[in-house]
Amino acid sequence: MAARNAPESSSSSLIDELGRCCYQRDLPGAIRIMDAMERHGVRADSIMYSELIKCCLARGGVEQGKLVHKHVFSNGYQPTMFLINILINMYVKFDLLDEAWKLFDQMRERNVVSWTTMISAYCNAKLNERALKFLVLMLREGVRPNMFTYSSILRACAGLWNLRQLHCSITKAGLESDVFVRSALIDSYSKMGELQNALSVFNEMVTGDLVVWNSIIGGFAQNSDGDEALNLFKSMKRAGFPSHQATLTSVLRACTGLSLLELGRQVHVHVLKFDQDLILNNALLDMYCKCGSVADANTIFTRMLEKDVISWSTMIAGLAQNGFSQEALRLFESMKLSGMKPNYVTIVGVLFACSHAGLVEDGWYYFRSMKQLFGIDPGREHYGCIIDLLGRAGKLDEAVRLIHGMKSEPDAITWRTLLGACRVHRHVDLAIYAAKRILELDPQDSGTYILLSNIYAKSQKWEDVEEIRRAMKTRGIKKEPGCSWIEVNKQIYAFIIGDNSNPQMDKITKYLNHLIQRLMEVGYFPDTNFVLQDLEGEQGEDSLRYHSEKLAIAFGMMSFSKEKTVRIWKNIRICGDCHVFAKLLAKKENRIIVIRDPIRYHHFQDGICSCGDYW
Template identity: 80%
Template sequence: MRRATSMLKLAPPWLVRFSSVSASSLVDEFTKFCYQRDLPRAMKAMEAMQRNRLWADAITYSELIKCCLVRGGVEQGRLVHEHVFSNGYEPKTFLINTLLNMYVKFGLLDEAQKLFDEMPDRNVVSWTTMISAYSNSSLNHMALEFLILMLREGVRPNMFTYSSVLRACNGLLNLRQLHASLTKVGLESDVFVRSALIDTYSKLGEQQDALNVFNEMVTGDLVVWNSIIGGLAQNSDGDEALHLYKRMKRAGFAADQSTLTSVLRACTGLALLELGRQVHVHVLKFDQDLILNNALLDMYCKCGSLEDANLVFTRTMADKDVISWSTMIAGLAQNGFSTDALKLFEAMKLRGPKPNYITVLGVLFACSHAGLVKDGWYYFQSMKELFGIDPGREHYGCIIDLLGRAGKLDEAVKLIHEMKHEPDAVTWRILLGACRVHKNVDLAIYAAKEILKLDPTDAGTYILLSNIYANTQKWEDVAEVRRSMRARGVKKEPGCSWIEVSKQVHAFILGDNSHPRIEDIKREISRVIQRLVSVGYVPDTNFVLQDLEGEQMEDSLQYHSEKLAIVFGLMSLPKEKTIRIRKNLRICGDCHLFAKLVAQLENRVIVIRDPIRYHHFQEGVCSCGDYW
């Protein structure tokens, strides 16, 4: 008796009271601590209740479980689970579902599955919790299997079940079957289901099906608008995404962070800097949002406005994650500021998050486009040791590009044969580009043939191979290449360039005279070229691809799409305005020289974005240092 008294003296005052209070008071104390989210005291009270074979109501336990989730109390959550099943107590389905959700939120799917299997009664919430858990964990086959089991048990799925399982669909057949199923039960009009349908069709690249779902009925919820705009932006249909954004605003919906993130992605894909700046104004209305800020940063980098990107990165972003740093490093590298990209990478290693796969890719791209062979090799060979990242196909591609640009073609070929990944068409195209620059005909022919084995419809490779044969007087081979093109129905993709003037996008295509001012533009091109010739410009016909129409070389060069766009920009934009152009094909050497000289003679800044990188022309030089 004396021993028991001394133990009580050491205990907290509130616990001492449990020895003398009534059962109802003990439960009341426990309830109070649960609602106060006082986890240590609630757990102590629960221990006392268990010793006295007392239980609270299901709602109180659910509050305690929420507290465990907030505090990351995995072990405490397991003790709650043990308590509510102790001494033959049978908790209600509602409480078991709450425990199930707790295990899912903690990422303990095996324990969730075990509890689910032991449930005496499973309702739609139980099944939906598990389906959602497997869907969110990308265990798509399990999510779909559980839906089938659920239906077999006679439990009817609800809108949350379908919205979860739809996102687990990784095949069009499954998706269409589910679409038909939910239409039968009348759930196709539910906001969450429609949104999930649109998201899933978009994820599978079936954008027309996504649009059909969107257009089937009047959309009265922002969630659905966000799904369709986001899907279009992610599938590179920026024009339609922006069109729907305008429709959404006319319908009276105010954009939220999700909307603006998708609109910024659309602006990024179309290189619409001015529209992106207008969206930036709306971004400022919201509290700091990391995903939105990353989209804003990416837009400025990919629209070639490094000053704006740097301001967002250094001043606007209170928080930065690995995506932020990687975006800025890649943006600097792609815009020709490789040294700055590598400096930022060093800063990231000191005070930023751990670099990931994409970060290292940006670093290697910077080395490749600055000719930093030694640095590139160092980062490539040590990326596993330093950052725990295994080199992927893209990393190998950067190093092959680095070696090829530096003229180390034998080393590039050796690396292709030694790489852990089977070389794809992109890998061989990198080598082919280097062969053309360094005029290695035999290796170029070898690389071109490897590309055509993997991608028999690659028009650019056929044309380049034809030119290589023509330059070496191998006319029979030229004829054979052209016969192959005709037999396969392969046609050369025409060069196309876009420029934004007064909120309108103007497109120029070689050989297309549909632009309303094309005659004025051609006259101005002739005037500009005469001025350039007077200071030593000579059109470089080595960069003319000999297509099947046999265009005159210098005439063809004169009307390359980027030249048309540059001259239209000179005619349409004030002197202080940067001429920004996007094009679908890599810029040729003659157009590169043309842009440098125009920038110098006209005292203009010209930025051209091609599929590989960005070129900033000013005062007769380019940010790439003529190394592209």
């Protein structure tokens, strides 16, 4: 009706009608009014046109936005810089960067908003070189960047040199105190691993904004410095700042990296006020899975009203890494039934589950059909799982053929997987071949020398063992000593064989000997097959009795009530004798013992391990 009456309407009534349509987000009506205005030579002011452009953005009206652009430039009319900037921003938000650039290039005059809009657009599109080039051109034109320019361009820094230059420029401009600039500086230094520089920016002045706290805590958490991230979080709380979703996500990541289950549970209390926050729930899932508390993870997962592919993938991988492979595969089937499409990480979790349960046929099926069923090309991680699966099953020739058939060049991790299988099956010749490939890629890899030494030792090739040791000595390569640690009363206690720094060591070894004596009554006897091996720094007949995880278990049982789970972390693979010891002890003492080595968790209960003795 408004469009039909346009010829008889006054200029003001047309503009009023346009305003009404924009307010009601009636885009078709607004465009009809705009056409009527053009026919009658009526123009609105820049504010009204900016409202019309907002209407286009709200309704996703790309073509209508282009019509507005054409209208405001019609009949040789030159719109204000304010309105041109609004149009450029419209094209940026519609992801039409070429159109935005063309309009920007036609501007007779540009201000800081014009330049910042384009720089931010290129940063968001990961066109970092273009963004940095625009900053240089901006400065040459004599336009001074503001805090929004710098907070955008900092994301485009490709190297430390560029970042330091920008930092100097920010200081000269007097913008280093701006919250968003400081936050962006901290983020940029953190992404480059320059944590001390990030901390210097943080410490330059009293921090009165949560955004800056989030940046510094997140920076340390993302760089695997969980201790400092947690210290900063405590300082933030003491300073009176509330916990925010972003902060809690970083703190949970720190707890995950350090495997601090009890602290993670305390952080969970803060998360409760953000009950159905998907990102936080996913972080909780990851923390509980990687800290070995599958029951807690499953409780979170079950209660989540919203789940995305990360939720499903995290839970599937968590079950697999904790030894519950069949449960992981059942959950994968539930995921497919829910309509959620698996991604690259999901399939890694599925293949890991197959690998650690010896499910050769299932693993091959998922691997061979992942492209056809889910459109996912196999990557190194998928190949690694299948090579591990074949190696564990003794199908070493198939594993080698698969490695040689990989589309990408196999890396050191791939060859290490094969070498580990050679150790299990005592395939000396293939072990030597795999070890040479690894050392070509990583000449200082001590683990490869140790694994090869173990294989020679199992085959009683003592001259070869001695040659490996000489090579390590000549090249300055040292073995990593076996270390186990346990958290007791919020304090971490580490155990290394031969280290008697713990003031309770005499009491611990006495109690451990008591436990061993009790187990020997039910048939346990230290397996001297493991004495013959150079077990990553834990060798010798006496050391077999005092492996670091045995000491940590004994200390845990001394420190905790019978109802509390004894949780141990270990830096190297658990040996067979300690695995048998933990199984028998869990049954004899009616305890639950959880040991995490670099590959997976082992949950011991009632004389059974969650890995099914397949690790």
